[in-house]
Amino acid sequence: MATTIALVTLYQRLYDAYGPQHWWPAETPFEVMVGAVLTQNTAWTNVEKAISNLQKADKMKLELMKKLTERRLARLIRPAGYFNVKARRLKNLCCWLSKQGGIEELSSWPSEELRTALLEVNGIGPETADDILLYAFERPVFVIDTYTRRLMKRLGLIEEEEKKYEVLRALFERALDPEPYLFNEYHALIVRHSKEKCSRESMTGRRVIPGSNMLIDCRHCKVELPFE
DNA sequence: ACCCAGGGTCATA
DNA sequence: TATGACCATGGG
Numbered sequence A: 001m002a003t004t005i006a007l008v009t010l011y012q013r014l015y016d017a018y019g020p021q022h023w024w025p026a027e028t029p030f031e032v033m034v035g036a037v038l039t040q041n042t043a044w045t046n047v048e049k050a051i052s053n054l055q056k057a058d059k060m061k062l063e064l065m066k067k068l069t070e071r072r073l074a075r076l077i078r079p080a081g082y083f084n085v086k087a088r089r090l091k092n093l094c095c096w097l098s099k100q101g102g103i104e105e106l107s108s109w110p111s112e113e114l115r116t117a118l119l120e121v122n123g124i125g126p127e128t129a130d131d132i133l134l135y136a137f138e139r140p141v142f143v144i145d146t147y148t149r150r151l152m153k154r155l156g157l158i159e160e161e162e163k164k165y166e167v168l169r170a171l172f173e174r175a176l177d178p179e180p181y182l183f184n185e186y187h188a189l190i191v192r193h194s195k196e197k198c199s200r201e202s203m204t205g206r207r208v209i210p211g212s213n214m215l216i217d218c219r220h221c222k223v224e225l226p227f228e
Numbered sequence B: 001a002c003c004c005a006g007g008g009t010c011a012t013a
Numbered sequence C: 001t002a003t004g005a006c007c008a009t010g011g012g
Helices: A002-018 A029-038 A044-056 A062-067 A070-076 A083-099 A111-120 A126-135 A146-154 A165-175 A180-196
Strands: A213-218 A221-226
Touching (some): A002 A180, A029 A083, A044 A070, A062 A083, A070 A083, A111 A126, A126 A180, A146 A165, A146 A180
Antiparallel strands (some): A213 A221
């Protein structure tokens, strides 16, 4: 499959260019989960402020956060935006985690069941669930985000806005060995590359050159892939 | 003043 | 199934 070669090559290019990213930027699995909710459609710099507030208030712990009122929790996470919605989502997550007997208890669950259960928590969608599975539980689940969609589209690997999250996820998971480290770095590298070099604006001069290689050329960087 | 950022839910047709 | 409205702060 040509797509397989393209995705493997893309990883090599990104890894060579940027090196390991050491994700997720958090100290505990619980902090990963909190960050995954807070970063929904939100710049990470804003999430950092919210996380800092939670840590200073000593609330970056399941049982302590669970006890907070939504209003008080919302106050602490204000810099992350959507604070009322996210306070409710964090509480939903805390209640569910607590009901399952804590995070340790979940480590023995099969990935598929864990994913299904996470998706049943109101406020946890596909990407947030997969962030948690990969970065908190180290399961070989590939995370798809807007950066990934955009990059795949620019590389010509998908049509327009490939709607289905699961289709795109399957594309990566079929192409790659199910190694958590690989999935971890790959997603982090796509985010790093997209934020730093291939932002929306910097792609205005894009060219896709037919030939032996597909070539993305954004003023700042080049990513080459095997053709077709 | 505008655009956007590591989404997700809900109401409607 | 598929759009659209809504949530909201902070940096460019």
